[in-house]
Amino acid sequence: MRRSLFIYLAPHLFGIIGENANVMKRALLGEFEEVVMLTVAILDEEAYGVTVTQEIERKTGRSVGFSTVHTTLQRLEEKGFLSSQMGGATAERGGRRKRFFTVTAAGRKALRDVKQVREELWRSLPPQTLQLITG
Amino acid sequence: MPNAQKPNRRSAIPPRWATTLLSWWGHPDTLEEVQGDLLELYDSWVQTVGPRRANWRYVANVVKLLRPLATSNAKEQYTSPSFLSPAMIRNYLTIAFRNLWRHKAFTAINIVGLAVGLATCLLIVLFVVHELSYDSYHANADRLYRMTLHGRLDEKEIKLAYANGPAGQALLRDCPGVEAVTRLRKEGAFLVKHGQEVIKEENVAFVDSNFFSMFSIPMLKGNRTSVLTEPNTLVITETIARKYFGQADPIGKTLSMGELGLFRVIGVCEDVPANTHFHYNMFGSLPSVKTGTKWLASGAYTYLRLREGYSIQRVEAISRGFVSKYMASEIQEFFGITLPEFLQKGNGFRFGFQPITAIHLHSDLDDELEANSDIKYVYIFSAIALFILLLACINFMNLSTAGSAGRSKEVGIRKVLGSVQKQLVSQFLTESVLLTLLALVLALGLVFLLLPSFNALAGKEFTSGAIVNGRMLSGAVLACVVIGLLAGSYPAFVLSAFKPITVLRGRIQAGSRSGWLRNTLVTVQFVVSIGMTIATIVANQQLRFIQNKKVGFDKEQVLVLHDTHVLGSKLNAFKAELARLSSIDNVSLAGFLPAGASSYSVDGIQVRNGARISTHRNKSYFINEDYLPTLGIRLKQGRNFSKSFPSDSSAVLLNEAAARAYGFKQPIGQQLSTLGDGTEGSKRTYTVIGVVEDFHFESMHQRIAPLLMFYGGNNEQLALRIQTDDLPSLLATIERQWKAQTDTPFAYSFLNERFNTMYQSEQRIGQLFGVFAGLAVLIACLGLFGLAAFTTHQRTKEIGVRKVLGASVASVVVLLTKDFLRLVVIAIGIATPLAWYAMRQWLQDFAYKIDMAWWVFALAAALAILVAFVTVSFQSIKAALMDPVKSLRTE
Incomplete structure (x- = not known):
């Protein structure tokens, strides 16, 4: 439920911000994308398809498909939020190399922006509503 | 984790x-x-x-x-650039040049071999294309035909390039599919007089007025469709116009044509293109000459143009009726028998129709306008061109594959450094195409250099423009690229497929992998070379045989003076004057000669032998009493003509063949009569007074035919039997006397030279074969040399080891040489029967021919072995003499 709500709201939120705030160009960052990016950031040097998938599962308890994670990673790289590099040859997994992801400067900025937007939203909640939610 | x-x-x-x-x-x-x-x-x-x-x-x-x-x-991190990117192409070229430069000897052998092959091929293509292009330039050439006459008359086959005089008009009348008919007559040479100048013109024809609308010879001046309608009008070619009139306009000017009188020039046409089956340069109107109206006593070269969509078979079918429709009455008149009787005797006539484009290569009839070529030679030369090119390509492939042994390491390193197969293939193909293009440049240079001598050899007049035209050049470049790609493909694909690991470990001996291929190719090369050597020897033997065969007359020391008929009544005095010279033994009127320009007469002969009357069609000479001694023709029986027998005007001499043909056991005193041209009085009866030994009055392709000699003499030429060591002064003397009589140019020839020119085409073929055989051997040797160099190089270490272990120089040489010699021996085995068969076919053309001796084949074989041995041993001896320390120290 939470997820779908955010997806529906997000464009409208950004639209409002775009109208009255100083930040003009902000890329859209979906909720899942945000999760993936944060996971990549958490894993630091060790972020590749498998670790990202497993980490998300562990941290969120959600069961996510590898294919979804992979596709998201690809999309984020296309958007310039992630960069990737092939690692060295490995002994396991048939000797195939891993593609390691790191968050780019643009990615970090996007994460900060999302966080900021969210914090602003939280801040602007009337106190009684806030109590309703947190309580 | x-x-x-x-x-x-x-x-x-x-x-x-x-x-x-x-x-x-x-x-x-x-x-x-x-x-x-x-x-x-x-x-x-x-x-x-x-x-x-x-x-x-x-x-x-x-x-x-x-x-x-x-x-x-x-974009991969380390991309290999596209194998066709400009940078790569530049790199291919650089590397190719470096490689070629590093192996200079190898490159030189390769380029020279290929260039010689290409040059030969270019020249032959030039020749073949020209031969095939004959008469195809005429508008509607596909609908033009020549009507020819075939038949049988008293066991003698008739095949004439011309048809009966009225045949063309009959065709136009009876056959709706015939759009136009034009005729051409040749009347021999004319002495053309213009002002004071008298020049002999050999190429004069008399043609119908529509001649120029049927044959696409462009008219420069005068009306194309309505020239030559009146008698004594003339169309001349550009060259002739310039010769007689210079820059002046020739139209309306007159020229005196021998006995035919004044002709008015009414048109100038372009020179007849070289690829035409006739080369006349003066065309008189047909009404200027007498053309008989009898079917059996007139003839003209008859050409017709079919209507579109009409088949020549239908014309032929209609022409079959002509014999009964038009010729029956004349057969009665000339032979004295009715048509059914005539046919019953196995006689008959029919008409043939040749496509005009086929005349030059496919027609071999009697009385052709010019000696035609033969499609056989086109095939032979095409085959030779292909063979020589094949040899050159084989060399190229052989040397490249052999050379690949040295480059397998390079391939390995390149692959390790990230070269992909496509790049390697491109690299090798670039090298081979570069090589072929360099060879082409050299070949073109060779062609320009050799063109004059090739022209002389082939009897053509090619200019350098014939090669430097777009089609020829682009064809050559295209062919070169294809050859380069084909010849380079084997080494390119084999080499580039090497696995770097095996190559770098040194496991692959690249040279040995393609051993069977190279052996086959070398064998093929030698088969071709040996075959051509045998052909050359046999052809030359046959030619020498012809030239030395007893021809039945003494052709040495006979001087022939031309155009003596211009002296007219002064001729006898001139003759007597010459006869008085001490170095002249005999003088004779000699319009008829067994070699070279000669008058020509064919008579219908009726012979009564017992109760049987037979009709023959034989050649005849008109000679005077001096003729036989002058030419050294011996009498077998009877006597020569003589002034002391006034009855000799109705006497005749036969050759042995005629006596046999007529069935005369005792020829002397027998009678025969000529049929003449059908007019009363042209039939005459003659008595045989002598028989002469057979002599070759025609070329040796034919058996000696019956010949009759009548008393008379033709004053167009004089034959002089001379006996002198100082020919120039004799000639000067004769010329002085000639000049005193006439202003006609003094022209002469020697009988033996005239005789030899009869076999010019055979001599040409012989020479060409010799040249090509030489080239084939040369190319094969170049290839063998290169190959020997490489195998020897490959076995350097082996030789070193053998020498250290005590092998002698001789044994090493044998070791290295025997592989190649084995191939040559196999080639001999294959080439000998092939050449024997081919040459036997060629000899079938001669009525008098040599037998092929075994030693010819032995000689060719020995030559091949010798040449191969010398070529290979140069390398192997060098290798065998090398200090083993040097060869073993490497690496």
Whole structure:
């Protein structure tokens, strides 16, 4: 439920911000994308398809498909939020190399922006509503 | 760590089909990590949720990751540039030049061999294309035909290039499919007088007025369709116009044509193109000359143009009726028998129709306008061109594959450094194409250099413009590129397919892999060379045989004076004057001669032998009493003509063949009569007074035919039997006397030279064969030399070891040489029967021919072995003499 709500709201939120705030160009960052990016950031040097998938599962308890994670990673790289590099040859997994992801400067900025937007939203909640939610 | 899977648990393997599916249709750019990630995940799934669900998850993920339409757009980190990028092409060229330069000897052998092959091929293509182009330039050439006369008359086959005089008009009248008919008559040479000048013109024809609308010889001045309608009008070619009139306009001017009187020039046409089956330069109108109206006593070269869509077979069918329709009455008149009787005797006439484009190469009838060529020679020369090119290409391939041994390491290193096969193939192909193009440049140079001598040899007049035209040149370049690609493809693909690891370990001896191919190619080369050598020897033997065969007359020391008829009544005085000279033995009127320009007469002869009357069609001479001694023709029986027998005007001499043909046991005193041209009085009866020994009055392609000699003499030429060591002064004397009588130019020839020119085409073929055989041997040797150099180089170390172990120089030489000699011996085995068969076919053309002796084949074989031995031993002796220390120290 939470997820779908955010997806529906997000464009409208950004639209409002775009109208009255100083930040003009902000890329859209979906909720899942945000999760993936944060996971990549958490894993630091060790972020590749498998670790990202497993980490998300562990941290969120959600069961996510590898294919979804992979596709998201690809999309984020296309958007310039992630960069990737092939690692060295490995002994396991048939000797195939891993593609390691790191968050780019643009990615970090996007994460900060999302966080900021969210914090602003939280801040602007009337106190009684806030109590309703947190309580 | 999340990726803490057990690498040892290899027991579970994801569904293979899914893996395959992914490898086909996964996104190519991320395939490697996706496969790896999935494998890794699978392993952990197997541990956590069991193999069944692991499989399920694996497949589900694979299916979601399929991107069947995705194409790679990733820039790899270290991309190999496209093998056709400009930088790579520049690199190929640089490397190619360096490589060629490093192996100078190899390159030189390759280029020279290929250039010689290409040059030969170019010249032959030039020749063949020209031969094939004969008469095809006429408008509607496909609808033009020549009507010819065939038949049988008293056991003698008739095949004439012309048809009966009225035949053309009859065709036009009776056959609706014939659009136009034009006729041409030749009347021999004319002495053309213009002002004070008298020039002999050999190429004069008399043609119908529509001649120029049938044959596309462009008219420069005068009306194309309505020239030559009146008698004594003339169309001349540009060259003739310039010769007589210079820059002045020739139209309306007059020229005096021999006895035919004044002709008015009414047109100028372009020179008749070289690729035409006739080369006349003066065309008189047909009404200027007498053309008989009798079918059996007139003839003209008859050409017709068919209507579109009408078949020549229908014309032929209609022409079959002509014999009964038009010729029956004349047969009665000339032969004294009715048509059915005539036919019953096995006699008959029919008409043939040759496409005009086929005349030059396919027609070999009597009385052709010019000696035609033969399609056989086109085939032979095309084959030779192909063979020589093949030899050159074989060399090229051989040397390249042999050279590849030295380059396998290079290939290995290149591959290790990231070269892909495409680049290597391009590299090698660039080298070979570069080589062929260099060879082409050299070949073109050679062609320009050799063109004059080739022209002399082939009897053509090619200019350098014939080669430097777009079609020829682009064809040559294209052919070169194709040859380069073909010849380079074997080494290119074989070399580039080497596995770097085996090559760098030194396991592959690249040269030895293609051993059987190279052996086959070398054998083929030698088969061709040996075959051509045999052909050359046999052809030359046959020619020498002809030239030395007893011809039945003494052709040495006979001087022939031309155009003596211009002296007219002064001729006898002139003759007597010459006869008084001490160095002249005999003088005779000699319009008829067995060699070279000669008058020509064919008579219908009726012979009564007992009760049987037979009719023959034989050649006849008109000679005077001096003729036989002058030419050295011996009498077998009877006597020569003599002034002291006034009755000799109705006497005749026969040759032995005639006496045999007529069935005369005792020829002397027998009677025969000529049929004449059908007019009363042209039939005359003659008595045989002597028989002369057979002599070759025609070329040796034919058996000696019957010949009759009547008393008379033709004053067009004089034959002089001379006996002198000082020919120039004799000639000067004769010329002085000639000049005193007339202003006609003094022209002479020698009988033996005239005789030899009869076999000019055979001599040409012989010479050409000699040249080509030489070239073939040369190319084969170049190839062998290069190959020997390489194999010797390859075996350097082996030789070193052998020498250290005590091998003698001789044994090493034998070792290196015998491989090649074995190939040559095999080639001899193949070439000998082929050449024997081919040359036997060629000799069939001669009525008098040599037998092929075994020693010819032995000689060719010995030559081939010798040449091969010398070529190879140069290398092998060098290798055998080398200090083993040097060869073993390498590496």
